[in-house]
Amino acid sequence: MKILRLPLFICLFTTLILSAQTKQITLNEIWDGTFSTKRMDVLHSMKNGQQYSVLNFDRNTRSTSIDIYDYKTLKKIKTLVNSSSINELNYFTDYTFSQDESKIILATNEESIYRRSTLGNYYVFDTNDKSITLISENRIQEPTFSPDGTKVAYGFENNLYIKDLITGGTTQITFDGEKNKIINGITDWVYEEEFAFVRAFEWNADSNKIAFIRFDETDVPEFSMDIYGTGLYQTQQVFKYPKAGEKNAVVSLHIYHLDTNKTIPVDVEKAYSDFYIPRIKWTNNPDILSAQYMNRHQNELDLWLINAETNTSNLALAEKDDAYISVTDNLTFLEDNSFIWTSEKDGYNHIYHYSKDGELINQVTKGNWEVTNYYGYNEKSNRIFYQSVENGSINRDVYSIKLNGRNKTRLTKSEGTNNASFSADFSYFINTFSSATTPPEYTLNSASSGNLIKSIKDNDVLSKKLSDYKTSKKEFSTINVNGNDLNMWMIKPADFDASKQYPLLMYQYSGPGSQQVANRWNNSNDYWYQHLAQQGYIIACVDGRGTGFKGAKFKKVTQNELGKYEVEDQIEAAKQLGALPYIDASRIGIWGWSYGGFMSSNALFKGNDVFKMAIAVAPVTSWRFYDTIYTERYMTTPQENPSGYDDNSPINHVNKLKGDYLLIHGSADDNVHLQNTMRLAEALIQADKPFEWAVYPDDNHSIYGGNTRLHLYKKMTTFINSKLGDKREKSKVNEVKKAEIKG
Structure with a gap:
């Protein structure tokens, strides 16, 4: 009897384990918090x-x-x-x-x-x-x-x-502020969106002066959006939005003196009349203000030091680039008013140390890799703390280095994405680590050695929960496309069989300096990809030319031609993947959001012999419709570069559409306006091209809130199943749909 019971016990135990690992990730679970992290x-x-x-x-x-x-x-x-x-x-x-x-x-x-x-x-x-x-x-x-x-x-x-x-x-302290005309000390829409700050005023160290930027929006064209709400009549949101080539707000710098209750305008001797002021910051000297000025093309950046008492200015640093210069948030003034600065001027983003007069003291970091975050400088230890991709462009590690560029120390040990929050005296840091296989964990570490002191918080409960689900590994690799080794990840069905053929769904964003192929923990889309893999899809993501963290040359190759090289890379990558024996080349789709929607649209139209379907969510369909700061940084103005704007606009390639196309937008998108989708839809209609589309009422660029996000992904999943799904798998798909509805 004992001999008979042992195999039976093992059989039952194995059955329980197998059943525990075959739970299906549902769309409802992805957005109801089931997989949320601490x-x-x-x-x-x-x-x-x-x-x-x-x-x-x-x-x-x-x-x-x-x-x-x-x-x-x-x-x-x-x-x-x-x-x-x-x-x-x-x-x-x-x-x-x-x-x-x-x-x-x-x-x-x-x-x-x-x-x-x-x-x-x-x-x-x-x-x-x-x-x-x-x-x-x-x-x-x-x-x-x-x-x-x-x-x-x-x-x-x-x-x-x-x-x-x-x-x-x-x-x-200011009195001329007026909606859609004058703004004092708070950024306008385009500065907020593209220069990533809202507060445009700064106190000096002695608390007796405030520097602020004034925005004169009077001549900036207005954009209006209907807000439908629940009332009998819709309302309108009207705001100033400068589209590419149109007038920007006229910006000016001012200093308010609390002692005299007077505001003094600041003027510097710029070589250009149309300019931005993307950053202001007081030095340690309470009378000296720093201000970064940038020309409209954003390929010249000047750092000015302004004496608030004498109202005189000195040009401390000037940078130029053939393409564009990224604004730095890392300007740090030391006790002697020398300063730390980050720049791509040697081809990679690195840290530099300058004297108070703008003379280069030394380049602190060097190499064919990028500094991706600057945490600060500790005067006591004379060390700078930073994050970089020295350990591979898909990873992030935390380092320290002497101000003179010596004695570099890697402070994090685990391969993946590490991000640090340092104590004020730089004796400790709390490290946030995650990878494609490890959910976020928070640890206390020594800032001198990086050694672990204690674990603070982990997501072991989530890991245990996920062990009950049928999930697939995210496989990282590179693919040689158009002469470049591009980073790629791929997710295959858990029961992958190399002798079978699977449909392929590609995802990308592709915007300048962006990155989607990164060794970090899941976001909601990753769980959606697991859901699709459970239904028999292979999902892949390729970061093509123009994306970030592989040097300025790789990133800036798309200058003046947004949507050309990036689309060529996605089409060629799809061809190569389609040639793999386990991928059905007749069932390849692509999708993306925002810039990714612009890309997926172009990929389907221009790559009509490769892609069977595409989904575009909130896409830019012509860069003529997008804002000045972002667009002109990469394209100059449409008056100067009309072919760059038009040759890669999806609107001008609708006649090439052969596959299935789903177009989605929020009606209250203040960023990428619904105008983009409406103009593309009209072009498709006039070209007599069938397509599907959906407009989400009163939703912004993120399309979320209430049941909205779940509805959106159900719609996209149904579209993918209907266009890429194997007809032999229809019964399986129907069962999944029934389960979703029931859930």
């Missing part, structure tokens, strides 16, 4: 360097708190503030410390305006006497402490104000 939210290193703060949310009490933890022990020391003990607000969603950390700005009732900008109600909490002060009865923008913590500057209705926390009084 995170550390709004971490701030306290100035003592030994503690950090975290924003925590208590689901039971529906309250938020700022909790202080010890780096060395990772134990919670105290709760600095809890919304449950404050009568004036039920919760807060963000926080900012004053420089001495005695006061905190708490944000509540925040409402998004565009991608980065918000309106909200803000309070100042005093950690000493536990008092709370409402900064303004109005919903305001970008409240910012003065360095001495006695004042808060903010924007309201396109003007700047200062709240005195000692007297309680408020001073208005």
Whole structure:
């Protein structure tokens, strides 16, 4: 009897294991939080360097708190503030410390305006006497402490104000702000989107001056969007949006002196009249302001040092490039006012050290690889901390190096994506690590050696949960296309059989400097690809020419020809993949979002002998419709480069469409306007080309909210199944659809 029971037990155990590993990932699970990861939210290193703060949310009490933890022990020391003990607000969603950390700005009732900008109600909490002060009865923008913590500057209705926390009084410092005309201290739409900042004002170190940028939008053309809502009549959102070749806002730099209550305009001797001011920053000298000026083509970048007392300026640094220059966020002034700068001037993004007069002291990092993040400089150890792709362009590691470029140390050990958050004194860092096989884990590490001190948080529960599902490995490789070794990943069905043939779905984004082939943990799309792999698809992604982290030459080859070389690479990659014995060359599809939608459209039209279907979500269909800063950076203006704009516009290639095409857009997309899809749809109609399309009412560029994202991916999945699915697998597809509906 014992001999008979043992095999039976093994058989039952094996059956349980196999069944546990064959659960199917459903579309509902992807967007209902089933596979969400644990995170550390709004971490701030306290100035003592030994503690950090975290924003925590208590689901039971529906309250938020700022909790202080010890780096060395990772134990919670105290709760600095809890919304449950404050009568004036039920919760807060963000926080900012004053420089001495005695006061905190708490944000509540925040409402998004565009991608980065918000309106909200803000309070100042005093950690000493536990008092709370409402900064303004109005919903305001970008409240910012003065360095001495006695004042808060903010924007309201396109003007700047200062709240005195000692007297309680408020001073208005600009008066000409007007919607769609003049903005003071807050960026316009195109600066916010393309230069990636909202607050266009800065306090000096002595808290007695504020530098700010003024935007005169008067002559910028307006764009309007219908907002359908739930009322009987639609409303309109009207805003200034400069399309390629059109007028930009006229920008000017000003310095407000609190001592005299006067605003002084700043002027520098530029070699160009049409310009941008993408960054301003005070030096350690409270009278010296730095400002980056850039010509409209964005291939000249000048760093000016401006004396606020004498209103004189000095050109400290000037860079030029045949294509374009990327604005740096890494300008760091040292105690002697020498400065650290990052630049691609040697062909790769690296760190440089300049004297206060702009003389090059030395190039700190060198090599055929890119610095991808700059964390800061520690005066005590004389070391710079940075992230780079030295260990392969799909990976990220954290390093330290002496200011003179010597004694480089790799601080992270695991291959994948590492990102650091350093303590204020650079004695510790919290490393966030993930890879294609490891969900995010947070660890405390020594900043001198990189050695692990303690584990803080992991996602082992998610890993265990995923072990119950039938998933496939993301395989990384390179593919030689048009003379270049391009990074690629591929996902095959878990039960892959090389003797069979599978349909192929390709995904790409392809925009300048972007990267989709990276060794990091899943996002929602990755789970969708696993879902498709379960249905018998192979999914692949290729980063073609123009993408990032492989040097300036590789990235900038697409200059003046967006959509030419990138599309050629996707078509050729598809041909090569289609030649593999296990891929059915007659069933190859491609999809993408935004720039990726522009690409997938062109790939289907120009590669009509390769691709059977394409999905384009929120695509640019002509760069003539997109904004000045982004488009002209890569294309100059349409007046200067009409063929570059038109030769690669999907609108001008609709007559080549042979396959199946699904076009999707949100009607309230303030970024890539619905105009793009409407003009392409009209061109398809006039060319008598059949296509499918969907417009999501009042959704922006991200197309999300409520049931929207799930509906979108169900639509795309159904389209893929109907166009690429094997007819012999129809019954299987129908069963999956039934399961989705039931779920």
